[in-house]
Amino acid sequence: MGSPIPPGAPSRRLAPVARNVAVARRFVRSVLDGVAPEVADTAELLAGELMTNVVIHARTEAEVRVWAVDGRAQVRVTDHRPECGLVPHDRHTYACTGRGLELVEELATGHGVHSTEDRKTVWFEVWPRTPGPPASAWETLAPSGRMATVTLNDVPYALYWAAQQHWEGLLRELFLAPAAAGHAQVPPADLATAQDTSNMICACMTAAVQQETPDSSTLSLLVAFPADTAPDVTALSTVLDLGDETAQQASLLTLPALPQLRAFRHWLFDEITGQLSGGHPTAWTMTPGTPGATPTDLAPWDASEVEAANVPTVAADDRNRVIAVNSAAAGLLGWQAHDLLEQRLTVLIPEHLRSRHLSAFSSLLLTGEPRILGRSVPVRALHRDGRLVPVRLSVQTQEAVDGRTVFVAQLYATTAAPTAPGSASGAAQDASSDGASGAAHDGGYATRPAPGPVHLPVTTKKARRARIDRAAPELSLFAEAGRALASTLDLNERLRRVCRVLTQQLADWCAVDLIDEHQQVERVCIVHRDPRAPIAAGHFGALAPLSGTASGSLPRVLRGAGPLLIDIVPPAGQARSPLDARQLELLEQLGGDSALIAPLRVQRDVIGALTLVRTSDERPFTKDDIPLVAELARSLAVGVDNARLHQHTHTNAEQLQRALLPELPRTEHLELAARYLPSSTTAEVGGDWYDAFTLPNGDTALVIGDVTGHDLQAAVFMSTLRNMLRGIAVTHPEPPSDVLHRLDLAHHTLALRTTATCIYAVLKNHGSGPEHSLHHSSAGHPPPLLTSSDGHSRYLDTAGGLLIGLDPALPRHTAHTPLPPDSTLLLYTDGLIERRTEPLDHGMTRLRRHAARHARDPLHTFCDDLVIEYGTDNTDDIALLALRPTPPGAPGSAQVTTALQSRPR
16 A cells, blocks of 8 residues: 555545545645645646546545655545445546546556445655655455346447547536536436436446457457346436436537437447346347448448548548548549648538538537438539539548547549539539447347457567467468469359368358449359358358348347457357348258358448358367458458459449440441450440431431540540430531531530540442442541452541541541442451550551451451450450441341440459
């Protein structure tokens, strides 16, 4: 208990009222007059903290005793509630209470607590400069009496810490501000009960958490509470609800709880009271969500996930300052990401909306009531150059491991054009915003918590040693899994290769289930270590949809819990939902003594689950395997997300390109064919296009073109040019050179800020026979290739001119070429002939020779051979438009073939 108390050491008895905290500080200062100022200052500060604890927690008369020996301050604070032990806290940066004993630990030379039958004394010593003895450990007392176990499944630890910190701050305010407590109509006796019950819950929860995996994002806990505490927990819940109402009226320094904190607090207290009264546990993931309090948002906020997000994302704190931003969001609004950090969020908000934003953001903090959390709202964001960028804004809240609540905003760019600041159209569409492991059993499942995307430090020597021992094989496993993930773009094959690695080194068999955008669950992969193991086809494919009421380990994981350790596998007959039944049926067929089921999480979304199973009871999965499996699941989730993104982008690009491809006209004595082949190395839509249509006078117009660039903007410009060219050609039946001149002039007038190559040709039929002539003009495009039926081929290169978008004043020329019957005219884009490793002339020569060899092939065969020959591993898009004049009655006359070629993804 530190140094012995000398006879006559000054002491003072103080009633447990708030004003006596200052009295205790002045008393300590007066006794230590003459001691070194830094010693006296520290002792005064720490004595005030201990007296505050007596006022709030013990609520008995206190005795403060102070003396000094050789310049060393000695302080003892005694109360008369020894059964009210010190409450252990996980102290977080943003906690508003619980720092008193932490200050003692940090500043005192020595400290401790001593309890007898009728009193408890907390003591500390402060020495000047010279090193003191090692600090003593605090003595904490466990709750006494009969205990009962409460099962808490899928507790998101970051949300728990934040909720606990908030309600402790709320109780502190109610206790230290009697007028506020009276305003909230909280009787003193109820407030005292609430404070004691809060301390009890915190102590019991902390004890349970300390038994669990320290780097878990969700915790499934067995928590021992006093069996008769349900009425006290109900009283605590009532007091906190009254305190929230008082805080909403700005009568407390503490802000009211945000929706997710309030929802979690109610769930926790309901679970304690309900189970102590004989009820069954309900996991947090099974709780109905409210705006801003979605139970599936389990993972703590992590700045690295914002930076890695594909969607433009900005995160702000409750000071309205940007604390994380990714390059996609910064680029969308004209910033460098590092320049936005610590800026006020208002730099991204148009001036005419800033007051509305600040009002709404303040209202959210002051009332805890959301307006747009979780909703998609169309707004205008402020570009750095002053333009207004139309976006759809989706704001969510998320808790960080340090106790903060973070506001995460995702910005989805819309297709409307940016507007100038202050324009009426922009203002009219803007909207205001809110601111921008003990075993826990689920039926027959024994589940334990597992890690998520944010890691708490490992706190035991045993855990640290285990990690060191596993480091080498873990690195090898991650390396092989990483190679498997990167070995193919095909999603299902990627998953099979990863599962083969896992079954060779970690499990006897494994399965992967994925969730689609309709919440349908599909089992896409099952791999067994023994290739002879029979796996029925019925286990693959669509499973039951993921509903909000489905129970069992797999549904829980798919809603965000876990990873879950299953060390008691129930029979299929005990399934608790259709999804659970499919999981148990697979376990029954392939066997399983233990399993780990981990969520595949990408940022806030769970996109699937990884199931790893061991069939031998000689080496079951244990909680020591959970961190490794969690990291593997994170890597696999990123691989799945990337593959899906690539697949989705490819699909969108092809659908867009397909929508832009025209239907070829049917013309007598003329066969037409077209092909479009996207690049094999990019998922983006390109600027290549072809077109063919009949003019009002009966002639056939032919177009091939290529806009500079290979992205969505190039496709937009391409569509604009194509439509302008169609309009000019139909309304002005002039020579092709004049049509291209008008197109160039329109392009220049509209300031489209791009260049394009193009050939515009008109095919004229002289009489009723197969005699045709081609009138054509080129704007910097590769020349058409004409091949006669006897194999003679030549390029039509006499009508060249500048690219569209350079100088509309320069003259253009029209060439006239007769087309013999059964000859083949090929219009193409440069992707067909250009190769980085050779001169362009080589490609043109190769194409001419190929066309000569296949001059007598049917036209669709001719085009397909070109695509096969020159489209393998093409790095640029390829567009082809081929035509062949045919004699009357010839096979293929008036035939049209068109296709968008695509590869399996």
